[in-house]
Amino acid sequence: MNTFKICTDLELFDAFKTGDNLAFEQIYNRYWNSLLSEAYRLTGSKALSKDLVQDIFVAIYQKAARIEIKYSFKAYLFQTLRYKIINARRDYLIHDHCHQDIYYRSISENVFPSPLETKELHQHVRSAVAELPKKCKQVFLLSREEQYSHKAISRQLNISTSTVEKHIVKALKILKVKLNYQQIRC
Structure with a gap:
């Protein structure tokens, strides 16, 4: 040592x-x-x-x-x-x-919205989605409601995955603007 x-x-x-x-x-x-x-x-x-x-x-x-x-x-x-x-x-x-x-x-924040608030929000979302451009709405619904992956959407609609991503980004931007506007009006 x-x-x-x-x-x-x-x-x-x-x-x-x-x-x-x-x-x-x-x-x-x-x-x-x-x-x-x-x-x-x-x-x-x-x-x-x-x-x-x-x-x-x-x-x-x-x-x-x-x-x-x-x-x-x-x-x-x-x-x-x-x-x-x-x-x-x-x-x-x-x-x-x-x-x-x-x-x-x-x-x-009120972490637990009332059932009425939740119902109103769903109505606002549905109405905003209904106003999306046709292809944009189709891609968005396949992604969010049907849970399709970007690849699956691109195969089904015969478009590139980058186009799918662009449609989803566009839809989210439109929805964000519309839903924020509707929240202010409510």
Whole structure:
């Protein structure tokens, strides 16, 4: 074990890659505290810092054979930590945004429309679909009511799949405009 203290990081990592678990333990002991301190400085959370640093060492242990380090093992570790922190922040922001969105939607919207509102909406949709251009309406109904795939519609109507997509996009745009207009009038 004392021979590891004079080994470079790359020598230790190479020894670990050949199966020497004591070399990994030495790497872990060399860098755990400094990575943890840096993670805490950047995140302000002890629990998150421990998780991130632990994740780094687990990944190194599991993927050592695929990791190629040419210059500095220390730089590799700290760069990996920075990426982990960036990803954790992104995940937190996405998670937080979703929770806020769900919360604000639940307090600002009536999630369960009344049967009368549902019936009115269906009538508005049917009337808007009836006003679509003939081919556009045909493609839209096959897609939405008959659940046909774009390929199946293109085969049945003898048109390209891109034409099918264009008809559906056109129908959705028309319906969006018509239904928004009808909602304002109601």
